[in-house]
Amino acid sequence: MKAIIPVAGVGTRMRPHTFSQPKVLLNVAGKPIIGHIMDKLITAGIDEAIVIVGYLGYMVEDWLVKNYSIKFTFVSQDDRLGLAHAIWMCKPYVSKDEPLFIILGDTIFDVDLDPVIKSAYSSLGIKDVEDPRRFGVAVTDGEKILKLVEKPDTLVSKHAIVGLYFLKQAGRLFDCIDHLIDHDIKTKGEFQLTDALQLMIESGERFTTFPVSGWYDCGKPETLLSTNEILLEKKSATLKSYTGCMINHPVFIADSAVLQNSIIGPNTTIGEHAVITNTVITNSIIGNYARVSQIMLNQSIVGNNTTVSGSPKQINIGDYSEIRLG
C-alpha cells in the first residue's frame, strides 16, 4: 500500500534549526524525525511512499533514498497552498480505487496500523485532548464521524485529529480536493485537508476513528525535546564506557561521538562525531560534529557543526554557530 508523506513546509516554529535543514531531518533520540516515521510505516507493510517535498526538499530526498529501499516518488510543491493542495499534487501517482495512507511528516506515532489498513471504512487517527482549540476535531456518534471542525472555539469534541489518515479509496478524496480548488475554497488562506475530508463525509463517505495514544509532536523546540525524552525512555541502549564520564540513562550517544570528563543525561541525544568535554548535559539534543566544552546545559538544542563553550545554561542554536562565553 502507498503512503503519502507531506514534508514541504518551512518549519518556521523550529527556526533557527530549519534555516539549514528541513524539519523532518532534525535528530530526535538518535534518528531524524522522518526515520522514526518510515520505520513504523515499513513495519505496517507500506511498500511505496509518495513524499511531497518543497523547502530544502533535496536533503530529504537524499536521506530517504540512502536509508530505505522501498519505492519513492518525490512530488515538488513549489507553492505552499496548504495540506489539501499538497496531497492533490499526488493525484497522478495514485489510482482512484486504491486505498491510501497519509501521515504528516512531523508526527511520530506509536500505534498498530495493521487493523487500520485492513479496516472496512476510511478512518482518522485521533487522540483525546483537554484543550482542542488548536486542532481539527472529529465529532462522532461513538461509531462513525458525524463532522469535522477545524480549531473549534467551543468544546464540540475532545477527539483531536493527529495527522494519520486512512482512505479506503483515494479517488473520493481527490474529487473533494478538486472541488475545493475549482471553487477556491480556503480556510485561513489555505486549502485544508480537514475541509476536503468534511466534504467526503457530507457526500456520504463513512469514516471511523482509531485511537493514537502514542503521538509525539516535533513541531516546536519544547515538543522536540519532550519527544526526545519519551523515545529515549522506550529504547535506552547499552553503551561503551567513556573516560571520566558519568552517563545517566536514558541517552542516545552516537558511536562516533567523543566524550571526556562529562556528565551526560538523562534524556539526552548526542550526534555523530560530536566532541563533548568537561560538560554537564541534561534533557538536550546535541547535533552532529558539535563541539561542546566547559558548560552546563539543560533543555537545549545545539545544531550540527556548532561550537559552544562557556557559561550559558539553556540555549537553542542552529547549525554552524559558534558561542564562547564566560
Ligand code: UTP
Ligand atoms: P505545518 O503546518 O506543521 O507546517 O504542516 P510546517 O511548515 O512544517 O511548520 P511551521 O508551522 O512553519 O512551523 C504539517 C505538515 O504538513 C506539511 C508540512 O511539511 C508538515 O510536515 N505541509 C503543510 C506541506 O507539505 N505542504 C503544505 O502546503 C502545508
